[in-house]
Amino acid sequence: MQQTASALTRAARLVRQAKRILALTGAGISTESGLADFRSPGGLWERFRIVTYPEFLESHEARVEYWSMRRELIPDLLAARPNPAHLGLAELEASGKLTAVVTQNIDGLHQDAGSRNVIELHGSNRTAACLSCGKQWLIEEIQLQLEGGDLNPQCDVCAGLIKPETVSFGQNLPAEALNAAFELAEQCDLVLMIGSSLEVQPAATLPLTAYQAGAKLIFINRTETAYDELAEVLVRDSAGEFMQRLLEACQS
Ligand SMILES: [Zn+2]
Structure with missing residues (x-):
């Protein structure tokens, strides 16, 4: 719990300081929606x-x-219905802090949650x-x-x-989405990565691109990724619960 509390405090500080957050999401954000x-x-x-x-x-x-x-x-x-992690990202966008969600998911749950700028790397x-x-x-x-x-x-x-x-195996990723994702990664000041093992390209490279351009990284993921050592905050808890507490902490 000690570690969770301090991860929450550090994540809240990063979110408060950030002006252009980029969310990067994978299958793990939707498992709490039953997928x-x-x-x-x-x-x-x-x-x-x-x-x-x-x-x-x-x-x-x-x-x-x-x-x-x-x-x-x-x-x-x-x-499937959006869970608190999807809803939290939509709230961050509405508050003007988050510029876009780049997702590997095809489920449309970010849009259902109210996110407007959603880049779907694998289509819908x-x-x-x-x-x-x-x-x-x-x-x-x-x-x-x-x-x-x-x-x-x-x-x-x-x-x-x-x-x-x-996007099926053996099918090209949509070039427009890909370009937009990398542009956003270069311009953001904080990456909020939720639920991706960062094993599938190009999503795997996006946090690295952002990091090299000076952004901080928060990873909320059940398992380790190859890029964990770059992250300022690592969270292994439920993404939904953590996002809820993170937003509360940012408001207090
Ligand atoms: Zn036709």
Whole structure:
């Protein structure tokens, strides 16, 4: 508890001093919203093979496999609600201290919490689009088709392939989001990293970029990361509880 208290005090001081906070979030921020980390034991990736983007494009069987997994995943993603960690970041943005949230998550929970400037490095599960003509659908509409037994949904305009607007393995990250994330990392004065193991690029490099540009780092994550020694404050507690206490401490 002693260590927690002092981490809280130091984090609160950093947040009070900061003017341009950048939040960087990964799967760990959404586990408290009931979303399992795909990579964790028992996660979807243990039960389903990962279908890469080239496979998705080339093979009907791979698409059926891909959409079978999505049919199970989408209802969980849509049912999840933001937790105090998401809400805390939205509050920091509303107060003018936080400039943006860069996330590896596809669940849309930052937007649900009220965050406005959200950069989604891996895209979003909330919509799907035709890979040929770009027509978009809400994911709920596609889910109805999946539940109706169509596991290879196609565009009603051009018969092109439909895919959620998430980034698959073997698919390029959206360049615009990537550039914006690195620009924000260079300009911020404090990084609040929540729930990422910092193992997947480019998210892994963002705290380092910020650090090298002079920013301080606060890491709230259950497990160690390769960049822990750069962080001024390391927190292993529940992100939701810590964010709540952090905001209270900043106001007092
Ligand atoms: Zn189309």
